[in-house]
Amino acid sequence: MRKAFQIATRNLWLSALLLLAACGSGQDAALSVVAIGSPATPFERGVRLPPAARLIRGATSEGIVAFDEQGQVVPALADRWIVTDDGLSYIFRLRDGTWADGSPLTAQTLRTALRETMASLRGTPLALDLAEIGEIRVMTGRVIEIRLAAPMPNLLQLLAQPELGIAPNGRGTGPMRLARQGDVAMLTPIAPEARGLPAVEGWAGHVRPLRLRALPAEQAVDLFNSGEADVLLGGRIEDFPLARSVGLIRGTIQLDPVMGLFGLAVADGQGFLAAPENREAVALAIDREALIAPFGLGGWTPTTRIVGTGVADDPGSIGERWAGLNIDERRAQAAARVAGWRRGHGNAPLSLRLALPGGLGGKFLFERLQADLEAIGVQALRVGADDDADLRLFEAVARYPRVGWYMNQLSCAGQRGLCSESADRTLEQAQRAIDPAVRAELLADAEAELTKANVFIPFGPPIRWSLVRGDVHGFATNRWNVHPLMPMAQRPK
Structure with a gap:
């Protein structure tokens, strides 16, 4: 009996070790990302989000537009747009698709959701940034217009902020799906056709899941040093001395040229x-x-x-x-x-x-x-x-x-x-x-x-830094310190 228990225990440990090995290698390996913060911060909600929660919000709740890894505005719920010559009107054409509950994505439903999202920002500096938005109009079933009281040359950058991600009833449209495992956020890319976009041949081979957790700075750097994390995000000046530690022989310090x-x-x-x-x-x-x-x-x-x-x-x-x-x-x-x-x-x-x-x-x-x-x-x-x-x-x-x-x-x-x-x-x-x-x-x-x-x-501009392994795809330094997770989940072509 005792010998059988020992054999079973040994087999259980071997299975666990094999499972861990599988998680760290092969085509299905999840990219491991650690953000500086307390373990619960990725799952916080509200309008004043900590960095880890902004990462999750940006990955799971698209806005009208979004950011790519370069900090450039790219299509999201809207696949195209025009700006009138006077800068007072932005007209967006929405992509085909549905909301997370299966209901149609229309200009009317987007208008309602966007107004609710903007209302939730009241009392924050971001609400002041958006103050010149005068009216949101439905033009056709898939066309929506934002009219301004005065020109806002950077309206698209504001609409791409994670806080402007649209999540009716708390459920966003992606581009990634979230599953919580304790203090770990498991994020899986959603197939394009499930989001109203053209299908991509061999989609499963182009992407990989991503695992995100938040830890205090010293633990996060130790995790990166040990090889258990591929990317570390959320570095600020108070923790910058850690980034210069001797142990960072496998990583690269990336400084964002922020303002x-x-x-x-x-x-x-x-x-x-x-x-x-x-x-x-x-x-x-x-x-x-x-x-x-x-x-x-x-x-x-x-x-x-x-x-x-x-x-x-x-x-x-x-x-x-x-x-x-x-x-x-x-x-x-x-x-x-x-x-x-x-x-x-x-x-x-x-x-x-x-x-x-x-x-x-x-x-x-x-x-x-x-x-x-x-x-x-x-x-x-x-x-x-x-x-x-x-x-x-x-x-x-x-x-x-x-x-x-x-x-x-x-x-x-x-x-x-x-x-x-x-x-x-x-x-x-x-x-x-x-x-x-x-x-x-x-x-x-x-x-x-x-x-x-x-x-x-x-004093001067703030300090923002990350640690990124050389084989990681989909990360780039930029002026806005935005590092969306979806590009990192895409495999190099």
């Missing part, structure tokens, strides 16, 4: 930070080049502007701040403001709480910021990323290259911390202006007002 916001948001406008000139003192003190030096990042460009470089509608009338001052002169001005404030408050010590992410990268940032503030007579206290704070690190990758994105992120509706209602009103006027010259002038005024308020202290 966006990376800096300190003023979370509490009490005490010293109540006055804009005192908030400016903190901004004056920071040596941005030294801040990033411990990370060894080549090509990173610091900035004192809220709006980043390369923005399409930047009027060019606002330049870098304090261009005529070196760091010592800037700190002298800042120290004088700190000393004056302290004299008016009984010479009590001045400290500020900085909410920063964890990880070695967070430690590097705090040490540099601590030294910068100490140079002007301010003690920096580090608190957790979600704790009460005076200044909070905020970073986000731009979804499209226009001034409006930057301003919307820091608007009062964005709820990042202190804000400027005046800047919000000026931006709203700019976005409704039809005359390009008037629009440019108002955009510059809006940025100037927000800059003067000193509610955000910019």
Whole structure:
């Protein structure tokens, strides 16, 4: 009896080992992707999705259009579209097909689902980005029109965002089908003919399943180092030192050339930070080049502007701040403001709480910021990323290259911390202006007002990185840090 049990146990272990071997080799092997995050994040729902959940949403719920691996807009529920000469009308022709429940995909049902999706975004910066959508009209059974109150040159990029994926009753149309196995998301490509597209001969041989899970950064890098993951996504600055570990001999660090916001948001406008000139003192003190030096990042460009470089509608009338001052002169001005404030408050010590992410990268940032503030007579206290704070690190990758994105992120509706209602009103006027010259002038005024308020202290563009094995197909760095899963599930031709 005991011997039979031992034989059965040995056979069970052999079967398990053979099964594991089959999962890691051969034509049917699933591509293993790990995203940085907590294990439950891939399955989160809502409108403020963490990176792993955005990957799942983009893979399982198509929008009118989508992104490819290069960050380019490609057809999805709509197979073609035109834009009128005045830029105020986008007309989409839908592909043949059905929704996940088998009901017909029509312009009417899409209009209803799109309006519901957009309504769910209320109260988010993305809703502000979409504010110029005036009307969604059904033209024929398979043609839908989006009419705008003012031109939106980057409307397609917005419609391709995972948050704009259409999922009536919580069920999207693909391009992949999700099955959850504990904390692992198993994603299988759906055959084209099942999505209303022309059949592809030998489809099964062109694709493979994909396995996605989310883990804390150190565990995710260890998984990649051990060969158990083919791709690691979701890297940010706090975890970048892990990417430079000696163990990464089989992988490649991929840095996305992103644009966006990376800096300190003023979370509490009490005490010293109540006055804009005192908030400016903190901004004056920071040596941005030294801040990033411990990370060894080549090509990173610091900035004192809220709006980043390369923005399409930047009027060019606002330049870098304090261009005529070196760091010592800037700190002298800042120290004088700190000393004056302290004299008016009984010479009590001045400290500020900085909410920063964890990880070695967070430690590097705090040490540099601590030294910068100490140079002007301010003690920096580090608190957790979600704790009460005076200044909070905020970073986000731009979804499209226009001034409006930057301003919307820091608007009062964005709820990042202190804000400027005046800047919000000026931006709203700019976005409704039809005359390009008037629009440019108002955009510059809006940025100037927000800059003067000193509610955000910019450092430069955010940092986004991935780890990708050389034999992985369907991954490419891009300006938007979008890495859809479906292209990675396609086998090289």
